Amino acid sequence: MSIDKELREELRQVADSMHCPPDLYGRVRQSYQHYVNEKRGGSHMKKRMLTGIIAVAILIPSAVFASSYLADEIFETVENIELHGVSPEEYQEIEGMLQAAKGKLTEDEFKEYMELTKQVVQLKLKMTDEKGVSHEEMLTQEEQQQFEQLASKLAPYFEKINGTAKP
Numbered sequence: 001m002s003i004d005k006e007l008r009e010e011l012r013q014v015a016d017s018m019h020c021p022p023d024l025y026g027r028v029r030q031s032y033q034h035y036v037n038e039k040r041g042g043s044h045m046k047k048r049m050l051t052g053i054i055a056v057a058i059l060i061p062s063a064v065f066a067s068s069y070l071a072d073e074i075f076e077t078v079e080n081i082e083l084h085g086v087s088p089e090e091y092q093e094i095e096g097m098l099q100a101a102k103g104k105l106t107e108d109e110f111k112e113y114m115e116l117t118k119q120v121v122q123l124k125l126k127m128t129d130e131k132g133v134s135h136e137e138m139l140t141q142e143e144q145q146q147f148e149q150l151a152s153k154l155a156p157y158f159e160k161i162n163g164t165a166k167p
């Protein structure tokens with residue numbers, strides 16, 4: 001016989017001759033019960049965590065849709081701007097631009113930016129037909145000058161929003 005087999009056989013004989021105290025079985029059983037109970041409690045925690053994540057996933061988007069659009073302050077409704085050839089997708093792009101401006105400008109700058117933008121949009125709507133084509137000749141000479149002044153006042157804000165402003 002090889003030494004490995006002899007050693008294995010000897011260890012098996014010694015293990016068979018050993019006797020465990022009876023209270024050891026009780027302690028092992030108690031320890032196992034404790035482990036099983038802890039494991040069951042963990043699944044309740046997982047269910048609660050999953051429920052919380054699902055609730056957040058549902059509530060956040062609904063809160064976003066329920067909040068007012070910044071573009072509504074300028075155009076009042078999507079329908080108003082659709083009359084001038086702007087699609088809902090373009091309306092969402094405008095909203096994205098306004099949200100970016102709100103994030104990059106100070107509160108006072110943003111108020112001024114929104115006021116100037118409202119004035120520019122009113123002039124743009126006046127010179128735009130239902131197909132979305134601009135006709136500057138529809139504006140009076142005074143309105144054209146006002147449009148150019150507003151554009152020059154808005155230029156620094158656009159530079160700051162787009163990140164091209166000089167420090």
